[in-house]
Amino acid sequence: MPIIYDDEKSYRFHKSDSAERCFACNENSDRLLIVRQIKSMMLVHLCHNCIANNFSDYLLDNTRPWLGEKGNI
Ligand SMILES: [Zn+2]
16 A cells, blocks of 8 residues: 655656656656656656756755654654
8 A cells, every 4th residue: 555645745746757758858767766846846757867967957855754664654
């Protein structure tokens, strides 16, 4: 069962985003990272090149708690 956070609306993906391709260059990369687009504050998938070339337009967002063996949530 997927974990539902009470701040779920803060973690929506951009409507044009796809998990299979880079949001910025449309490249079909198997190594995409999820970042937050500052303009829309929505999550998008980006390739490494686009993160490096557009670093001021995106934020790394790891604000969710990590769930694991040591987590109590
Ligand atoms: Zn890209």
